[in-house]
Amino acid sequence: MDEITQTMKDLRDSDVDLLTVGQYLRPSEKHAPISKWYTPDEFKNIEVSGLELGFKHVASGPLVRSSYHDDEQHEAASLVHIQ
Secondary structure, three states: OHHHHHHHHHHHHOOOOEEEEOOOOOOOOOOOOOOOOOOHHHHHHHHHHHHHHOOOEEEEOOOOOOOOOHHHHHHHHHHHHHO
16 A cells, blocks of 8 residues: 555656556466455545545546546546646
């Protein structure tokens, strides 16, 4: 979790406003194994931490991908550009 938090801080230091965090899912036996399953509470903590760090929108969950609720992300990005 420390590495995730540090990565989020680095992203904010680079003025990134939108964050998407999901769980790696092993597509086949030929791919790297899963080293840790994150719990729903851990994903919620990532979301809360991200918002506290100043991200305008955070999508965080086990099945979240970059297109997850992209309409909400687009709206958050639009508000950023208006301000």
